[in-house]
Amino acid sequence: MSVIEIEALEKSYRVYQKKEGLWASVRGLFHREYRDVRAVRGIDLQVEAGEFVAFLGPNGAGKTTTLKLLSGVINPTSGKARVLGFVPWNRDNDYRRRFALVMGQKNQLWWDLPAQESFRLHQQIYRIETKQFQDTLDELTDLLAVRDLLGQPVRELSLGERMKMELCAALLHSPEVLFLDEPTIGLDVVAQHNIQRFLRYYQEERKTTILLTSHYMKDIAALCKRVVIMADGEIKYDDSLAGIVDRFSSHKIVTVLLNDGTQAEKLRDYGEVLSVEAPRVRLRIERERISATLSLILDRFLLDDVAVEDPPLEDVIADFFTQVSNKGSDDASDPFPTEVQA
Amino acid sequence: MTFRVNFLIQCISSVSWSAMNYGFFEIVFSYTGSIGADSGWGKYEYFVFLATTWLINSLIQTFCMPNAQEFSELIRTGNLDFALLKPIDTQFLISFQKVEWSSLTNGFMGLGVLIYSLSQLASRSPTPLVLSPLTIVLYIFYLGCGAAILYSVMISLAATSIWLGRNQSLYNFWFYITNFSRYPMEIYARSWGLPLFVLFTFVIPVLVVVNVPARLLADPLQSQDTWKWPLAGFALFATGMSLFVSRLIFKAALRSYRSASS
Incomplete structure (x- = not known):
């Protein structure tokens, strides 16, 4: 019991x-x-x-x-x-x-x-x-x-x-x-x-x-x-x-270390860029597209390093709370649009 | 008693209040020999009555008043939560949490006035007052009954804060109601006094609180025998009913308790 x-x-x-x-x-x-x-x-x-x-x-x-x-x-x-x-x-x-x-x-x-x-x-x-x-x-x-x-x-x-x-x-x-x-x-x-x-x-x-x-x-x-x-x-x-x-986050965070830092801007086509500190770039990429996108990046850029992480738990939960509390209200837009900073 | 000066000031204000009260009735009795014609409530009989009022009030103010007030506050702030968690009867817990010792000074004043008045009545003519041990025991017992009735009224008033959210008029209500208990019943014997007499004897029985013990002790001459014992019996019944009804009100109130944000 x-x-x-x-x-x-x-x-x-x-x-x-x-x-x-x-x-x-x-x-x-x-x-x-x-x-x-x-x-x-x-x-x-x-x-x-x-x-x-x-x-x-x-x-x-x-x-x-x-x-x-x-x-x-x-x-x-x-x-x-x-x-x-x-x-x-x-x-x-x-x-x-x-x-x-x-x-x-x-x-x-x-x-x-x-x-x-x-x-x-x-x-x-x-x-x-x-x-x-x-x-x-x-x-x-x-x-x-x-x-x-x-x-x-x-x-x-x-x-x-x-x-x-x-x-x-x-x-x-x-x-x-x-x-x-x-x-x-x-x-x-x-x-x-x-x-x-x-x-x-x-x-x-x-x-x-x-x-x-x-x-x-x-x-x-x-x-x-x-x-x-x-x-x-x-x-x-x-x-x-x-x-x-897994349940509430639809994205992953990908960090790449480019061999050639001048190419950083070109990564904007592959996902939402969170930060650029050349040669290091952080991207937010949808879960379903992660493997396809990664292989494209590996094809076209010369990388020194790559890391794939889940977004921080706090952010996932904060996003979820925001979704819930905005649901049904007239003003569904986030008054403080901020980028995820890890 | 953590705060000494506060305690002292409260004692002093209590004593001054009693002294002024006493003085007031000294003045009243300098104009008249008794309350109403043939009521038997002469000066010293009335001072026995007054002393009884003080004794009961001081019991209430020492043991019940601070708790009833605290109870209202617990409801408003949501801190009643903790009382409800304890494995002990909630009414018992909140009724005897605090003791306001400084209010006991009024009781000592009452005791002094009581003894002095009784000694005066012992040489009353034509029928000097003789106290038997039984009278004294009954007096103390009915003091307890009186305190129980007032406690019931007070806890019921305080419990209404659960529905009203805030009940700052608790003290006002209390003052209005108990004001009627401060004088001998005889004064309500005329014309429009009668409805008041019925209301405060049978509905909210505050009239019997002081009247019954004071009557037993001071033994005013006229109103004897025919209704002295029925009244004492009724006082007992009223005490039981008051406690029972206030318990029901208290329980019903707890069911509606909403706590407060946290």
């Missing part, structure tokens, strides 16, 4: 549309216009025990809403979901003792008190035995290198330190399922890296089932084998990370 089973899950909100100005505000008291926002549109998903799954998608895609539904914070409009056999929004205490949700944008620790005190309260709420509590806390604070900061008021910690404390708090009761909503948001590269390393180690040790949303491709590349891409409240892709490029 899967740890997480989602079937036709749907969540829509009614949002009040407020117009600008005083008169509109007064009118709003009597007559209101609402808009239905379908945040999650009938998604299906299964996650097995011990999987580390990444949720990718542009802002407003429905990732966080999905995590909130799975953790029982909000009730769905329709559809079913089971996590560890429980219906999340019934909010069974038995279920709530077995998972955790960490949100990078919100903090659950008491702002004015040292993290230690919040942890103690957690121990009581989750009814963790003192010995086990102490062992888990020691292990977590050592792994995250925050043991010395336990007695410091949370408001005096740096963002990175605070995030580590949030993780500690979430993991004290050794949850079997962990939902991470942008845990590295706003952190510097070193702090991000530390949290990634910690998560990878922790997941390998404990075999915790983890769902992660993040905007940092590095997080995802470092941690997850399986990637679910959401956009407009729907799941657009659910497969391996490597598969994303």
Whole structure:
């Protein structure tokens, strides 16, 4: 049986549309216009025990809403979901003792008190035995290198330190399922890296089932084998990370090192030239035409070197997000046409 | 209590408020001997009533008010998420998260006024007040009931923030409603007072909150026996119903919780 089973899950909100100005505000008291926002549109998903799954998608895609539904914070409009056999929004205490949700944008620790005190309260709420509590806390604070900061008021910690404390708090009761909503948001590269390393180690040790949303491709590349891409409240892709490029990128990047740099301009006939630093030229060529085009180039030019690469993952995903968000809108043109720079 | 000066200022403002309140009724009773003719609420009986009001209010302000206010704020900011994740009854968790110790000063003031008034009533003529241990136990019990009723009203008001998005009028509402609980029931006995009496006894039972314990203790002379015990019985029923209904409102509210962007 899967740890997480989602079937036709749907969540829509009614949002009040407020117009600008005083008169509109007064009118709003009597007559209101609402808009239905379908945040999650009938998604299906299964996650097995011990999987580390990444949720990718542009802002407003429905990732966080999905995590909130799975953790029982909000009730769905329709559809079913089971996590560890429980219906999340019934909010069974038995279920709530077995998972955790960490949100990078919100903090659950008491702002004015040292993290230690919040942890103690957690121990009581989750009814963790003192010995086990102490062992888990020691292990977590050592792994995250925050043991010395336990007695410091949370408001005096740096963002990175605070995030580590949030993780500690979430993991004290050794949850079997962990939902991470942008845990590295706003952190510097070193702090991000530390949290990634910690998560990878922790997941390998404990075999915790983890769902992660993040905007940092590095997080995802470092941690997850399986990637679910959401956009407009729907799941657009659910497969391996490597598969994303095959699926969504129609081009490859070809770099050639010409023997005679003066011929660089002539390469424009063979593909979209991304950059020319004679004698090195970078070209963007459609996937289907790649072998034909390459043999033509090899025929007509004398080359010192040639390399064929996939475009960077970030660019592929950014392109895909742009396509999705422009779909259906009047202005489908990209306001900032930029060339792919690798 | 992390912020000492803040704590001190709150204590001082609490005490001044009580003192002014006391002074006001000293002035009122310099013009009249009792509230209404033959109601039995003379000066010291009324000060027992006033002290009871303070005691209950201080319980509410110490234990419930900061949490109800915080609850509204948790809803607005979406931080209620975390309370909903914890394997513990959500209503319990949000109801007893914070304690505002400085509000307890009002309670001590109340206790002082109470003891002083009772000592004055002990030499009341023609029927001096005699307190039995049972009366004191019942008084404390009904203080608890009164606090429970006010807690229910407060948590219900706070829960409406889930539907309203923001409920800044919480304090105003609270003030309007509890204002009616501050005086002996007898004052509503005339003409248009009657609908108010019915509303605040049977629909939102804030009138019994102070009236029942204060009546038990101060024992005003006229309104005795015929309806003293039925009223006490009703207060018990009202407490149970208030807690039950506020629980239903709370649960319904959580089902509509929308969280907030993150």
